[in-house]
Amino acid sequence: MSLNIKPIGDRVVVEAAPAETKTASGIYIPETAQEKPQHGTVVAVGPGRYADSTGNLIPLTVKSGDKVLYGKFAGQEVTIEGKDYLIMRESDIYIVL
Numbered sequence: 128m129s130l131n132i133k134p135i136g137d138r139v140v141v142e143a144a145p146a147e148t149k150t151a152s153g154i155y156i157p158e159t160a161q162e163k164p165q166h167g168t169v170v171a172v173g174p175g176r177y178a179d180s181t182g183n184l185i186p187l188t189v190k191s192g193d194k195v196l197y198g199k200f201a202g203q204e205v206t207i208e209g210k211d212y213l214i215m216r217e218s219d220i221y222i223v224l
């Protein structure tokens with residue numbers, strides 16, 4: 128699950144959960160109507176950010192393996208080693224599940 132990459136600053140690499148292909152009642156959703164997932168698993172984290180006033184390093188609160196919920200339009204989509212990931216700031220993450 129861990130990648131051979133290290134994000135910088137307060138950035139986090141998230142593997143998005145697969146999009147829902149079927150509703151709870153069993154109806155299949157076509158690809159054109161599927162919504163972008165808003166949850167996933169953290170696969171890599173940066174060291175944190177430096178405080179503006181003191182210059183001290185503020186470490187990130189999420190860690191690799193955490194399941195997170197993030198905003199609908201959060202992050203930048205990238206492909207690394209043939210898999211799709213999102214790179215986002217920790218502030219784009221709403222909760223750890």
